[in-house]
Each structure stands twice: as structure tokens, then as C-alpha cells.
Amino acid sequence: MPINYVDLGSSVENKKSRKFALKKPAIIILSLFALLLIVLGSFSFYFYSKYKTLSNDLNVVSAQVKTVQKGIEEQDVPKVKSSLKELRSSLKTTQKDLSKFSLLGKLPVLNGYYNDANHALKAALYGTDAGELVADSVMPFTDILGLKGSKVNVTAEEKIQILAVKVLPSLAKKSDKLEGLIRAIETEVTYLDPDRYSENLIIKGFKIRETLLMTQRSLNDFEKFLPSLRYALEAIPSILGYQSEKTYMIWFQNDKELRATGGFITAYAIAKVKNGKLVDIKSDDIYQLDLRFAPFEPPPAVLRKYLGMGIFAIRDTNLSPDYKVSAKKFESFYSKITSMPKIDGIIAVDTELVREFLEITGPIKIEKYNETFSAENNETYNIPDVIYKLELYAEKVFSGERGRKGLIGDLMNEILDRLLSAPPDQFPKILGTTREAAEQKHILAYFHDQKAQDLVENLNYAGRIKDYDGDYLHVNNSNFAGLKGNLYIKEKIEQDITISGDGTITKKVKITLSNTEKADGWLNAIYRNWMRVYVPKDSKLKEKKVYTDFAEKNDLDKTTWESYSLTYPLKESATYFSYELPFKVKKSSVYRLLVQKQPGTTDPHMIIRVNGKIFQEFDLKKDTEIKFNVKDV
Template identity: 20%
Template structure:
């Protein structure tokens, strides 16, 4: 009898040791596997496809090992032990999620990464080989699907009554997968639409709007110049240019405008190319620009892109300095000052200013299309410009526009969800000149629940400052100050500032420098809008706070989407007192 007890005890100790050892090994494999995903991503961005492939294979091996270590019959039997078992079950589920993700998502990506390099996407003599993007579509789609599945499985893991180390591991894996989901979603969208936009399935024409934020419009600035880009089988050609001011001003809008757009921004939005950006809804601006190009030149473009001088500056970090026809050397440090300040000092005729601006844009395009660019730096530059809404894209193809719609590139009005309340802040120049160069903008957003029903109060605060010199009226060119032509004192900056809130919010008005002031309450496509006109003398500053009441308790994040002005700091957190 005693010997039987001893045997049972030895067996029990052995089984515990078995599970303990396998748990330690599995933990080591998981802790080694998860960081490899970030390593693989960095290697892809750096253009080292073969290293990325090797990293992906190692990740898959470690994930498979962890899954095997946590799925044998002894492990599953121990999951039935009170207290301990719940932890073992969660570890097994974690290992399974990582293994599935590695097999179904990362392994296909590793194979793709090993066969291509970032340099494959460098234009050569104006031609981009789109085939690698086409070839990558199945693997990237599989990875995107695998990540969505992993998110679902992680959210279904029950961490109640588990050790903090175990529940913490679930949280860390969830955060890593969520971050990866954002990246792979962006790549998935890119490989689905870029080949088509580059003419892989037939020739395309795109109107490119060069917006000038020295004279602000909601989407960025007046359209100083427009270019026609032709794409076919990856070939990029700039085939035509036209100053924005050369487009004929129509007696009525070229397209029927929504009533809200007419009420807020007038019919001028659809009458003149310079004003298509008055509305913050870029898809509408793009359709207007498309029709204006058709009426002017008889060509129906397949899409519209927009870019500003600040974005050109970012791109110059990838191309290096470029010598312009004027002899000026344009680089990432002087792009904004040269294009938005110096040009007005040098040229008194608007047509000469537009020609200089257009020549700079063409020079940058030629450098990129010709392959004289660092592809990794270019991707970084375009990503930064896209996040700041300095690059906007609209496609006339419904399927492609549907892919673009949820991204910052689409330039649509802000969409709130269950985790984030989003607001919009849009600026339109009312000076009738180029004083936007001297407008500094600081923003902050905040919320507080001050009511018994916990409905939150939201505020968006913007500080506007005219940084022009005190003698701006005399030292700055008339074309920059406006010369008082539109009733604005020379040197002043007059701006219409419109704040947008989700349709469900209640508009509580606004204050300027702490005092309630008259404003224009309106709606735009259901959004609650508050608009105020601000006129600032040199050195003058003002603080405007927009206020809303939410429909129900909310504890998520707040974000602000706004016009990409020249000088703007990051949006800060605003403390709201009850």
C-alpha cells in the first residue's frame, strides 16, 4: 500500500514538474516570438527583405513550439485544477493565437518580404514596376485577415481570476496586435489601389492641386497651380500645367452644391478653382476640381490629388536639394520660406509667383519620378504628410474611393466612434491676401462630466496669433497684405474659423477671450458647426473656445482634425473645470 502511495506521489510530482517545465519553455518562446514581429517590420521598412524573411521564419518556429508545449494531454488535464487551471488555459489560448497569427499571417508576409526590396518601388526613368505590389496582394490580404481573427480571439480570452502576469500578457499581446492591425490595414489598402492608380489596368489621368496655405482654405489653401499626371503601366508623366487663377470663373457652381455648403461657404466654392477648398469635405472639392478641369480642357480626370509646400519640404528630405530653373536651390529646410515668403518679396506679379511655385512642384515631381529619391525616406515623408492632411487623394472609381474613405488621405469630415470623439477645426482666409504665413495656431481639446446624468461637456480651444511685424503694412508687399482691398487693414489677418462636432452633440456656443460673442450656428451634412470671424492686428492674439454637450456618458479619447496650416503645434489636453 505504501509503495502505491509513493508511486502516486512521484507520478504527481513528475506531472507537476512536467507542466512547470513546459510552462517555462512556452513562456520563453512567446517572449522571444512577439518582439520579432516588430523586428521584421523594421527590416521591411529598411529594405532588407531577406533578413525580414528569416525573422518571420524564426517567429513562426517559436510560436509553433509554444503552442505545442501548451497543448499536450497533461497540460489540458491540469487546466481542470481550481485556481491554477484558469491560468494554464489562458496561456494555452495565448500560444494558440500567436501560432495561428504566425502561420496564417506572418509566414505569408515573410515569403513576400524575402522576394522584394523597398528599392523595387523606386521609379526608374519615370516608371514604377507595379508587379511586386500585385504579387503581394494575396499574402497581405491573408495577413490582414489573420490579424482580424487574432483580435477576435484575444478579445474572447477570459482573464478573470488569473494572475496579473497572465492577464498582463494578454493585454500586451492585444496592444501589439492592434498596432499591427493598423499597419497591415494601411499596406493592404495601398497594394489594392496603387497598381490601378498607376495604370496597371489601363491609362489614368489625375489632376494634382498645389494648395497654398499662405491664403487658407479649409482643405489647406487656395489652388495656386494644377498639373495633369498621366499614368499607364507604372509610367508617370506630367503632361500639362495651369495656374489656378487661369481657370475661368463661372457665374454659377459647376456642380449642384449641397444646401449646407452654400449656406456656410457660398456658391464661390463651385465657381472658381481657387476656392474649391472652402469646404472641408475634400471629396466634394475634388469633384468640383474634376469638373472645372473638364470644362477648361475637355478631359475627364480619373482622380484628384492635393499637396502643399510643407509636404514638398518633407519629400525634399528624400530627394535631397533640387536646383530650380531660377537657380535657387530648394531643400527641406528652406522650402516653406522660399515658396511662401521669399517668392512674394521677389515677384510682384501673381502670374510670376504662380509660375515659380509650379516650377518647384514640377522639379520635385521630376526628381521622384526619375528615381532620384531614397524610397524609405519618401515613404516616411508621405506618411507624415498624409497624417497631417497635407496630401489628399480622391478617386472617381467607387471601389477605390471606398478603400480610401476611412483614411486621412480621403480628407472627409471627422467620424466619431465608440472609443474616440472627433472634432473638426477649419480655417478660411478672409483677408484676400497671403497673410496666412504669419498666422500661428495652437489647439487643445478636453472633456469633463459635470452633470448628474454624466453627459460630458466637450471643448475645442484655438489660439490664433498674428506674428507679422508691427510695420507689416509698409514693409510687406501689397500682394501679401491685400492693401485693404477687401476691407481688412493692411498687416491684419482675418480668418473664418469653423468648428465641427458630431451630429449627436448639442451646440453650446463659444467664447472669445473668455466672453460670449455672437457667432454663426449652422449644420453641414448633419454636423453641428460654429463659425466665427477673427481679425487680428500684428502681434495680436485671441483665444476661441467652442463648447458642446454629449448625448451620453463617454470615457474615450478626443481627437481634433483640422486645416493643415503652416505653423501649428500638437493639439494639447485642455483642462475643463466644472
Template identity: 20%
Template sequence: MWKRILILLGIISATVFAILIFLVTRTFNQLNNGNFPEARETALKCLYIIEPLSKITFSNNTDLELFKNSLYLISDIPSYTDTLISASNLNHKNNYIFDISGLKITLIDLEQKIQIIDNQINQSKIANKIISEEKLQKFHQFSESLPDMIKFLDSFSNQDQKIIIVFQNSDEIRATGGFMGSYAVLDIVNGKVTEIVTEDIYDADGQFEGFIEAPSGVKEYLSDSKGLRLPNANWNPDFPTSAEQILQFFALGNKKNVTTLIAVNPDYAKLILSITGRITLKDYNTIVDRNNITEVLRSRRGTFFPGSTEKKHILSQLLTQLQIKISNLDEKSKINILQETINQFAYNNIQLYSNVDEIDKIFSKYSFRQELGFKKNADYLFLVESNVGINKANKNITREVFIDKKNNETLITVNFKNNNLSPMISNLSELMGDEIENVNESNNSNKANHLGYVNYQRIFLKQEQNLEYIKYNDSLIVDWHETTIKNSKNEEFKEIGFIITLMEQENSVLEIYLTNNQQNENQIYIQKQPGLPATPYTIKKDSFITQFLLEQNSLINLQ
């Protein structure tokens, strides 16, 4: 009789365990698909089964303990999400407060739980069967990254300091993502952001009275014989190098104790607004959504001047309303914002730099910014555009890139199209004249007084690559600037720069012919400029052809 009871208990336990595996798998699938409320409900159902089951016979079962700890963690997702979101609040003076120290404590708790689960996964046989290798790898990477995140947050607890966020406008493209029209200073005291002050970039620039030699491109088209200035300090596409230059200007302009620089592109703001929905700025009788945010922030630029508070008020009101919107979102949308924020690092729509070496190494380790860099045993290409026409033409510029590789020769062809409507100004030379800064912009980017594209085009190559010729619309360009530069890791690159212009509604063809001192490799590493839209590429190497959309830095196989 006891034997039958034991057999029956074994059958019941096996059946319940099979149901449990089914529900756990369903929980992970719901989690992977972003159905967080459903995943939490399923996790709670699983826990109702696990608790009595573990008391019967599986108390020392590694797989069961793994399921239990994972499900408890999933059921706690809402509390973690609320902690992360609620770390940002408003105080009675309408200044932002972000509790960095509180966020660090939450991550320490999360890291301890994740580490236990990670260790149990390594010992589990079932986990490796029901969870794909790719997902397990991502979980391991996340587990390994948490100590670095905690170290970063902890760096703000040691001393009072400042973070500067520069807002880059990709409609006026520059090397690191766009023209830096405004910035915010975050004061950190005792691990809390006590104040955020937004300013126009020219206010800080006005504090600098020295002279720094401008690099080629800036010197000829942007400096007005005043050398390099703060608004153009993000000229180097290697973000750490540009960030050092930007912080130097801020330091010379009496912005002290700045340890961290963050650059943000409009695509990130547009993404957040696509989740939160539109925002009303009551003081300005304006509705802001993902389609008009860049226009709203620049539509009143004629009223901005050094000392003006209007830009500060617009940005502050926008940030305030955005924070309120986010705090009122449902759980799934809040998590979506966190996930998309992390994803934006891959596209360099958010970039980080720290002048604290230990922290900056963390940023570099996780590719939290664009860095000039090539890959071993791979050819290299980085095309960088800079709008020096002082307008917002880039929004409606499209491009396609074709690369034809034969032996040690490479022909790069870029087809540009300016989709902006024809302007009242028909002579492109006027765009390069002294009065360009005084030309009024229209709120409609398709109907501005001038939207011709004046592009200081640069190409970055390995040292063994040689430029043979450049053609633009079948005409040879003989006046180009070529120099050797180093990235923040002291690696050398060849930089070639030249000016090209494209009137409204025109198509143009740029050809760049290269030779290589070495045989062409079977791979090519192509870096994408932050702020530019995804660009169609076609690469031909002998009989091999591949086509793709370049959305981020990519290593492409050519065989």
C-alpha cells in the first residue's frame, strides 16, 4: 500500500512539475514579449504551485529553486520599475530631484538577487533546455553589468559635482550628432540631483574670452576668425575627444566640478514622446509631440539672446510635463521607456563621458558613446557629415552608399538628394555669405528661406588606405584637407575633409576612389554617424553583393 502511495505521489509530483515548467516557460515568453502584467500574474500562479511542491519532495532541487527565485524577481518587477521612475520627482520649488543614492540601493538589492539566479542557471539542466542560448547570454551580460552600474552611481555619493547634458539638434548635423543649441546643468549634492538649470549654448560661450585654433572645416566655414568656440566643440566624431574639448570650454567659462557629460539627440526625445503621447505647454499655448519637438524648441529662437530666460522656461516646462506624463504611465509603458532608453545607446542617441578615468572605462566597455575605432582583419570606413550652412536642411536630406571593392581598390559612391522645396534664394553662394546668420527660418522645414545643404564631408580611414581622387557630379575635387588624427585610445586614423553643396530638390553623386597598401579584407567595419538616419548600403566585392540598412556600427562579412 505504501508503495502505491509513493508511486501515486511521484506521478502527481511529476505532473505538477510538468505543469510548472509549462507555466514558467509561459512566464518567460510573456516577459520577453513585453507583457509584464501578464508575466507577473503567471509568475504568482507558479509560486502557488512551487511553495507546497518544494515542501513535499523538491526542497533541494536546483531547478525548482531557480524557478522560485526567478518568479519572485518577476513578481517584483512593478516595485523595481516604480523605484526607478520615482527616483525622479519635483520638489516644492519646481526643481528636479533625482535620488541617485536611492537608485544605487535598489540596484544593489537587484544585483544580489540576479547573482543568485545567475549561479543557479549555471547549475541547472532544465534552464538550458527551455531558455535559448541567446537569452541566457543576455542574462549573463546583464548580471555582469550590474556591479559596474552600481560603481557608476556610487561615484556621485563621494563628492558634490555637476553633470552637463548637451541637447544636439540632428536637423543641423555635426560629428557627434547635431548642433549643440542648449544644455542643462545638474547639481548633485549628497547623491541627489538638487537642481536642473537649462541654458542657451551661447550664454556659456560668451564666458570664454580666449582663443583656441579651429580645426579644418570649422576654421574656413564656422569660426569667423574667432577660432574654435563651444557651439562647434563637438567637431571630432570620437565622442570622448569632443567631450574633453566641450568640458574644457565649460571649465574656462566658470562651470566647475563637472565630472560627466551626456549628449542627447532628438530621436531619443521623439521615442519617449511616442510612448507618453503629446504634451501641452500651457504657458506657450503649444502642443509638443514626436513630430514637432525640434521645430517647437527652435521656432522661437529669434527671441533667444544671451541672458534670455525663454529657452530655459520652455525646456523646464517640457521636462516637468514629461516627468508627470511618465509617472502616470502604466507598468508596461514605464518598462518600455527603460528598455528603449537602454537601446538608444546602441544607436548613439545618448552618449556618455566622464573625466573620472574609472567611470569612463565603464562607459567605453559598454559602448555608451561613439568612439573612432577599427576591427582587426577588417577594412574600415566612417563617413561624417557636418552642416556648415547654418540651417536645418538635414531633416530632408537622403543618401545611399555603394561600395565596389576589387583587389586593393575601393570605389565609394554616395547618392545625395535634397528633398527640401526650392527657396527664394537661388544662388548657393549667398548661403556661404556673411549675412547667412540673419536669414530667417520658417517653422515649416520644407518652406525655409534657404535649405540648400552645405556639407563639410569627411571620410575616416586606416593609415594604409590612400585617397586617389574625389569626384562630385563628375567634376574632380582638388582642394581637400588631409591629416592624421588620434582617437582617445591613441589609435591613428586618416582624416580627409572637403566641402560639397546641394541645392533644394537636387540630386548629386559623390565618388571617392581609394587604394590600399594591403589586400582588401573579407570584412569591413563601417561606423555610423550619430544623428543621421539609417542609411542604405550596397557592397560589391568581386561576385559577392550584400545590401543592408546601416543603423549602427556594423561589421559586415564580404564572402
């Protein structure tokens, strides 16, 4: 799902406004109606003199489609529903009028246009059924979903409860019927032939061939979305403790001290939810949990070498870049600690999420510390105020004290209180911020419940290293004793792809780390980094340039190159690999590349060249798939 799909030469980011989650069905329905207007319009365009009745029907349908579109844009569900009913009536009239000319369906050439019109009408009628089904499902909850309608003065937490116990279960009951209607629409649309229409033919403001192709693609994309919809309807109530209380551990990862899954685990919380309500949450410093843990495994070599660890502490278990693997390792240690509650999953958040939530809540004062935290910038250190103060308290004010890293848990508790008690009009913004943070891997989730885990993996919120049939790249960095250097580290990743005449692919990958600030002794110093570069399995290394400690391994079904580097303040360091991919491509094929972002990173700059030319340059905000035709490069 939220993986960027990029065609080289096109814009990387789609900056469409973020509406509520049901916008995909709306887009499909509007596309169908536009399609109907085009096909019927072209039909009457060619045969207007004999089919004026049909042309009048088209004008009525066109006006009603605009009314439906306006209702969707305004998110006015009652208006959409009533407009759909009127549109269905007009579509049936049009279908009846069209049937009067069934003889055309038997004539050469003309039969193609006639059949297209029939299939478009059937698809549009199914579209009105699907639209009404969605409208009926959400009608009782328009305010809860942030839609236009009657206002109910409920808090964000109460809205979540209603979603968990009413909205989603109601939609779940109708998901099979909705899926059936979408598949019926798709069947009708597949009969339409875009090549039948001239590229330059425009009816009612629509380019015929272009809109036909767009509608077919949209339906194909929506079919891929259906499993996520089903997973969500079944899993979200369970995740929110519908009918059965759930207990989750929350990791607070410090992304300014970057580790494989997004940051050093600085604190944790145990949260209990039931029927969408947060019934209890307690947080503590991760070191306090380690004091209760009796290490029983020797530390991995990398911890011994770079951190001088003689034990394998629970706080260092997030070594794998695959979040599920790291979470299960943590849990295998956690289960050995007596008197700790059993958990149903682990959710990780980082300090960037804290900053984004503070933008919604505004400054928050924690009475326990008599300190106010905000998202505003600290001009002295050129970092957000909240980040500066979290580090100030952990490294200076409470230095050496027990529980010195528990402040983030106290702050997060207060933020959650504010968010859950927020007024109704802030709910869409809270939901949108949370969703965007998950897409950008500032929130990760691992659940025991298989349906819940399937959902977050399908949405790409699970931090998994993906299996992928094509080119692949993931760069994973771990800050080992480099203070809070990731406050100031900027990363640039350059990929040079060369495709030879026989389809052999040679790649050069250069990773440059820039330490953009001077040393200050507590936030920034020499940045000490353990890097792993993941590429397709069986890639053949031809040349490398690393600082030290190179090793080649196989991990997570990928070939992995490890190295260690030092990046001095106001300097940069570079790591370079040249290699041959384990497969070839044909001239007629599509080149596919998946770049997976490391959790906790702030938009590494990506440059991709193909056969010496820059084809794409962007900031890597989330996992991104890039495709291009080999014959075009």
C-alpha cells in the first residue's frame, strides 16, 4: 500500500489532499460515470441526428454526475446518497432508450460502439449500487469520520471508541457485497476497447481513450486495495480491544541515536486498550527494565566490538533492520523477566512523531519537571525545542540518575491525554498525522494477532524487509557511540545503473554521510556508524571503498555488505560499492527497483542515474518503487 510508485521522469510525490479513508471508492465511482459520459457521448456524437433522445439522456446524466461529484468533494454523505438515487433512475431510463437501437449491435463497426455503451451503462449502475452501499454504511457516523453532517461534541478518544465498536463492524458486514460490486464493475469495463476511439476525440471535456485507460487502471489499483480494506475491517476493532482487552508495549526510539529499527530504545510503556479506550498506560526508562533482566545470551560480535558490551542487554535487541525480527528478539528476552505483563504486540515510535504531535497540541508543560516542551526550533542548536530538552534532561540535568531517560514516556503520556481529549474538529488532523508518520516509518507495529499483523504488513506499517522480484536497495545505519550525531547527519545515496546490450546490469552505489555541525561534546562529535547495505541475493561485488571492517554476508534473503566509518564534525565520509546484479533484463521489459527507507531517518537524498543520465532525484520519505521501460533508456 503506502509504497511510493514512481515512473522515471514523473513527479515523485503525489500531493493530493488527504481525505477520509473511503476516497478510493469515490474515485472509482466518479471514473465510472466519466467513462459512461464518454462512451455514450461518442455514440451520440457519431449518430446524433437519429439518436437525439439518447443525447438528451446524456445531458441529464452529465448534470447528475456533477452533483454526485460535488457531494463527494464536500464530503456530504446525505447529498451523495440522494444524488446517486436520482442518477440510478436516469441511468435506467438511458439503458431503456439505448435498447431501442439493439439492431446496431449486429452491424459491423457500429456494434463495437453500441456494446461499449451497454457495458459502460451496466458498470455505472453497479457503481451507483456501490456508492449507496458505502453511503449507507457511513451515514450514521458522518461526524465520527469528519464528514459534513450533524455535529456531535465528542472527544477524539470517544470517536476512536465509536470507530472500534460501531463503524468498522458495520462496514465489515457489507465488505463482501462491496467487493462483489467492484468485481462486477471491473468485468464490464474490461469489455471496453480504448483503441476504438481516437486519441484526439473529446466528449464533455474528457479525452475518450485516455479516460478509458485511466478507469481501467483505477479499477485494477482498487482491486489491489480490497485486501487492505478487508484486513482493516476485520483487524482494527481487534487491535483496539473490541470485546477483548489488549496489552501493548510501546518502544520510544531515539532517532537522534539511530539504530536498525529507527533509534536506540530509550524508554518503554505498557498500554492497555479496551473497546477503543486507553484504559491504562505506564512508562519507564529502558535501563530500569534491563536491571530486572538477567542476560543469558552472549552479545553479538558487533556489540562487543563497537560498544564494548560484555552482555546482551534487552535495550540492544533491535539489531535487525526487519522490525518483526527485532521485536520478536526483544520479546524473547522480555518473557524471561518475572512479574511483567504479557503483551499482544510491540509498537515503536520515535521523536519525530513526538514533534509532529506537538505541532497539533501546541506547547505542553510537564508539572513534574516544571518544563514546557514545544515543536518550535531552538535557535542555538538549530533543532526542535522538544528534541533539545529531551536530550538536555537525559544527558545533563539527570545525568547519572536512575530513570534519567524516562522523561519521553512522561511527555508522551501527556501528549496522548491531549490528543485523546481533543475537540472533534481536530480528529481528521490527528488521524492524518498518524497515518503519514506510519507511512514514513516513524511508527512501526508488530502484533501477535495474525489478522492485525497481516493488516500492518499490507499497509507497509510493519517495518519489514520485503521480498522483491527485481532490483533492490536498503541502506541501514546504526549510531554506535556517536552521541546524538543523527541530529546533524545528512545522508545522500547515489545509484548508477548501467544496462549493457546483452541485458547485464552493473550498479554503483555511493553513500555519503555529512556531519553538518561542529563538535559540542554532548550532542555532536565524531559520528561512528555501522552500515549495512542490502542488495539482491547473489549480487557479485566488483569493487568497494569503505572506511574499515568490510564483511559480506547473507541476511533476510539479501546479499549484505557491512562496514564501519567515522564522520568528523563539518566533514563527510563516503562508502562505495560496484556490483553486478544476479539477473539480466530484456530490451522489451520493465526495469523494477524497490528502495526501502530505514525507519527513523529524515528523508535521505536519493539520486538515480540510468546509463549515465539522471532519471530521478528526490528525498526518500518512504519505501519507493521505481519502474521504467528498458527500451527507453
